[in-house]
Amino acid sequence: MNYSKKCKNKWRFGSKWLAVALALLSVVAYSCDDESDSADDILVPSGLRYASVTEVYEGKGMESAQPVIFSDSQPIFEIAGGVAEDNGVYIEDVFTIKDSTGVIKLANDNELVAGLYKLDIKVTNKAGEGNFASAFELRILPSSIEGLQYAPFKQTIVRGVEGQKTTKPVFKGTKPATFSLIEESNFVIDAATGEISLPVDSDLEAGNYKLSVKVSNIAGDTEFSEVVMVNLETKPYSLVYTPQQYLDVQQKQAKKSAAPTVKGTGPFTYALKDNYGEFTIDENTGVISLPENHALEINDYPLTVVVTNTHGSVEFENAVSFQIVEIKAVLPSDLQYSTTSYIVNEGFAFESTQPTVVGTTPITYALVDDKGAFAIDAATGVISLAKDNTLAVGDYTLSVKATNVKGEVTFADVITVTIQVATPEVVFEDGWDALSAVTGEKNLGNMKEVSLETDPVQASNNKWNYGWGNWGVKDANNESARGAIMIPKKSVNDDWLYAENIDLTNYINSQLDFAAYSKYGTDANNTLELVISENFAGNVETATWINLNFASVHNFAFSQARTIDLSAYDGKIVTIAFRHKSFLIPEDNGDPKNLSRTTYIQDFKVSGLRK
Structure with a gap:
């Protein structure tokens, strides 16, 4: 844009009110409609003014007002340099300026310290540039922490x-x-x-x-x-054993300390610096032990305990001490077995309880007379018989000799062992002999039943159909007796008769004796199984069952005795069941006429030899 001299004079020498107005403007650009002037007539920037000195706290941001500048074209602003006074330290590029407006900014968290800061500003327009030293001043005040x-x-x-x-x-x-x-x-x-x-x-x-x-x-x-x-x-400190001294520990006598207390940062581990060949320490608790029959001489034994944690090890000298003194022996007395009478089957193994005794330990034990078969543990006093011993039937009274460093004492007739002929004991029996058919009751004694197919129905004479129930049967001598019967009535049946939780824990040579028979029906449509389970818990369908084989009892008019070896289940708890099934096969074409087998159980008994 060109300006005439007349126009330039108007700019330079306007009235006072025009000057005031210009001071309030951000950027003043002026033009006239006179004829164009040459480039030499264009005004360079002048009169740059910012508001009076601005104050801000150290580390805080600020933004200046827009400055006043005399320019007849768009001015461009830049920071030409700066200085700091009053202990300030000027840092390049911390201040920024908007080139189109001249607004100066200082960001938050800046690094400038308290002091007075002066900036040199260069302004450029089409006519040239103007440099304004210390045009902008900022006072940064000390800031609280x-x-x-x-x-x-x-x-x-x-x-x-x-x-x-x-x-x-x-x-x-x-x-x-x-x-x-x-x-x-x-x-x-x-x-x-x-x-x-x-x-x-x-x-x-x-x-x-x-x-x-x-x-x-x-x-x-x-x-x-x-x-x-x-x-x-911390490292371990303040290790304390209470008591710190263990006095009057007799030679050969076992002894343990209490667990110590220790301060510091756990966890801790413990060790002995010198164990005198006999002491041991629990690395986790710090308990110090002296074993029975130790070889320490009469003396005082101070122990240095080393305690370690993640920060190192500390030695605690004389943390605890033991005083070993001469044995003050007391003869064994008051030897007692909690059980004094035992009954043992001929040829069976036997073991007594461990006796209690008063006196200086260690104490050793011996039998005065072993009767040719008994033995005694010298350290514990437990008396025993080996399996398959040859002791004859009879009563054997035993006396024990107890010995320590003070001497020996004989304790007469401390236990009596009776050897008897091995006789099986009844562990379980059916329990229905004294019962009869009663309305609404199965009356199966100690046995239980469950039907998985057709629901049992009781007839008017109290006989049960489609399930197990009490009724008259024939025993092995073809005599009348009570028992359990299962009548399928030409229908599909799956019926269980079981003895629950037979405890063979303390028995050997266990066996099952039963008597049974069945009539009618074909083998292709009717079966009777004998099964055993070790995990029966009330539900026959979820238990694991193993078949026990036996000779058929079908087509007999009275009970046939059978014996089943259960020795494989000695020491266990078992459930034993009869399972009667009547079922159709393809050849029946749906006709149930062959589902007619009636099963009779007259006797059911489990026995064994008590250990």
Whole structure:
């Protein structure tokens, strides 16, 4: 744009009211409609003015107002340089300027310290450039401390170790700053860096300590409550055994200490520096043991215990001591077996209870007369018989001799063992002999039943159909007796008769004796199984069953006796069941006429030899 001299004079020498108006404008651009002037007539930028000195606290951001500039075309602003006074330190590129408006900005969290800052501004337009020294001034004031932070909040210091301290804290505010701890404390703080430590010779207990810090600078004091937690860890210390001395421990006598207490950062492990060849220590509890029959001479034995944790090992000299003295022996007395009478089957093994006795240990035991077969454990006093011994039937009374360092004592007739002829005992029997058919009752004694197919129905004469029930049967001598019968009535049936939880725990040579017979029906349509389970829990369908084979009892008019060897189940708890099934086969073409087999159980008994 060209300007005439007349127009230029208007710009330079306008009235006062025009000058005031111009001072209020952000950027003044002026043009006339006169004839064009040459480039030499264009005005370069002049009269740059910012508002009076701006103040801001250290670390805080600011934004200036738009300045006044005389320019007849769009001015372009830039920072040409700057200086700092009053202890300020100028840093390049911290201040920024918007080139189109001249607005100057300072970002939050900037690094400038307190002082007076002056910026040189260069303004350029189409006519050229103008340089304005110290055109903008900013006073940065000291800032109070804020945002003090130790990272992490919880920090570990190990007592007694050189160089242990927290990290330096970070904060906002005018530096330099000085640090101090608010409360009286065993900890110390570096006034210049804020690092917290503990004197090496401190005896402060291990634990967590929350500390409050005061930070001071030119702007004043600021307090930060519980700004850091110190997790104070230590090597082991203050090991204490109670009692510390174990006096009058007799030669060869066993002895144990109590578990000690120890302070510091756990977990701990324990060791003995010198065990004198006899002492041992539990590495986890610190309990010290001296075994029976130890070989220590009469003397005092102070022990140094070494306790270790993650921070190292500490020796505690004379932590505990044992005084070994001469044996003050007491003869064995009051020897007693809790059970004094035993009944044992001929040829069976036997073992007594362990006796109690008063007297100086160790005590050894011997039989006065072993009757040619008995033995006794010399250390425990347990009397025994071996399996397949040849002792004859009869009563055997035994006397025991107990010996210690003081001498020996004989205890006469302490137990009696009766050897008897091995006679099987009944462990389980059916229990229906004295029962009869009753309305609404199965009356199966100790046996139980369940029907998985057709529901049982009781006839008017109280006989049960489609399920097991009490009724008259024939015994092995073809005599009338009570028993259990199952009548399928030409229908599909799956019926169980079982003896639950037969306890063979204390028996050997166990066996099942039963008597049964069946009539009618074809083998292709009717079966009777004998099964056994070790995991029956009330539901026949979920238990595991194993077949017990037996000779058929079908097509007989009275009971046939059968014996089943159960020795494979000695020592166990079992359930034994009869399972009667009547079912159709393809050849029946749906005709149930062959589902007619009636089963009779007259006797059911389990026995064994008691161990």
